[in-house]
Amino acid sequence: MAFFNLHGNSQYYDGTDYRKLRGVMVDRQIRSRGVTDDRVLKAMLKVERHLFVPEKYHSEAYQDHPLPIGAGQTISQPYIVAFMTEALDLKPTDKVLEIGTGSGYQAAVLAELCDSVYTVEIVGMLAEMATKTLNELHYTNVSVKEGDGYEGWPENAPYDAIIVTCAPNQVPEPLKDQLREGGKMIIPVGQTYAQELVLLEKKDGKLKQHKVLPVRFVPMVNEKGKRY
Ligand code: SAH
Numbered sequence: 001m002a003f004f005n006l007h008g009n010s011q012y013y014d015g016t017d018y019r020k021l022r023g024v025m026v027d028r029q030i031r032s033r034g035v036t037d038d039r040v041l042k043a044m045l046k047v048e049r050h051l052f053v054p055e056k057y058h059s060e061a062y063q064d065h066p067l068p069i070g071a072g073q074t075i076s077q078p079y080i081v082a083f084m085t086e087a088l089d090l091k092p093t094d095k096v097l098e099i100g101t102g103s104g105y106q107a108a109v110l111a112e113l114c115d116s117v118y119t120v121e122i123v124g125m126l127a128e129m130a131t132k133t134l135n136e137l138h139y140t141n142v143s144v145k146e147g148d149g150y151e152g153w154p155e156n157a158p159y160d161a162i163i164v165t166c167a168p169n170q171v172p173e174p175l176k177d178q179l180r181e182g183g184k185m186i187i188p189v190g191q192t193y194a195q196e197l198v199l200l201e202k203k204d205g206k207l208k209q210h211k212v213l214p215v216r217f218v219p220m221v222n223e224k225g226k227r228y
Contacts, residue, residue: 014058018050021062029064030082037086043112044082049075052105052133069103071123073218076165080215081106087186087199087212088161090114095156097178099149099220100165104130107142110163117142118156120149122221150220150228152178159183167195168220168228176200176207188217192227 026044035041050061053075057067066074085106090096094114098107101121107130110117119142121127127146134142145153149164150172157178164175164187171187179185179202188195196211219227 016059018048018062019045022046022049025062025064025078029077029079033079033083035079035082035086039090039113040082040086040109043085043109044078046112047105047108048137049078049105051137052103052108052130069126070129071126073102073123073126075103075105076217081109083213084163084165084186084197085109085113088163088184090161094160097153097156097159097162097175098165099152099162099175100218101130101144102126102165104134104139104142104144106163106165107144108134108137108139111139111142114160115141118145118153118159119143120145120147120153122146122148122223148223150174150222154178161185162187164188164220165217166220167192167215167217170228171198171200171207171209172220172228176202179207181205186212188215192219 022045050058053061053067066077069075090113095116096110096114098119101119107117107119124146127144131144152174158180160180160183162185167188181202183202185200189198195215197213197215198209199212200207200209221227
């Protein structure tokens with residue numbers, strides 16, 4: 001049932017202390033695994049992850065695993081969201097590009113830490129739902145676009161940071177071009193079952209990269225559903 005809470009936000013209030021669940025999530029899944037950036041931990045504590053997943057999964061929203069969000073897609077495990085966010089080392093003035101909006105949750109976490117977020121999602125229904133959720137939660141510094149994120153979002157480039165939450169076989173050239181000098185990109189790269197999270201940094205126009213973690217993301221696909 002929809003309620004309005006004291007702050008005037010429309011919420012699904014079911015008596016659960018979600019803030020407490022977020023506190024446990026941050027302590028047991030995130031801080032304990034080595035994410036220490038205080039701003040990132042605060043953002044993870046603040047963003048209401050359960051409001052980004054279907055209502056039937058609200059009770060599981062703060063558990064240590066990914067969850068289905070519709071259209072065969074998933075919202076990443078909380079630890080991975082925190083880990084990737086920390087790796088970008090965001091400043092409050094930064095402009096960030098995300099590829100793979102999904103539920104909009106990662107975009108909301110980024111929006112807590114930087115000036116503006118541009119996020120691209122190839123599935124129209126997910127782009128619409130994420131836009132709605134982010135509007136309801138007053139994330140006015142996030143812009144969502146339906147489209148093929150392989151091409152990035154050139155109109156607003158360059159970006160101080162780029163985060164990709166679907167996995168291509170190689171780092172897309174347009175994304176490399178749209179990263180500002182000194183900027184960082186984090187992206188899962190590889191085949192369906194064997195991907196590595198790669199951190200790239202642009203120095204003197206060249207990209208230095210290193211692998212940071214084995215992961216499993218959904219593939220980056222084009223509009224015909226073929227994987228990159
Ligand atoms: N960051 C999301 C999780 C994303 S799951 C969240 O916080 O919920 C990966 C998403 O990437 C899926 O929604 C999928 O549809 C999308 N995707 C796959 N290929 C894409 C492409 N070429 N461009 C943009 N989005 C893509």
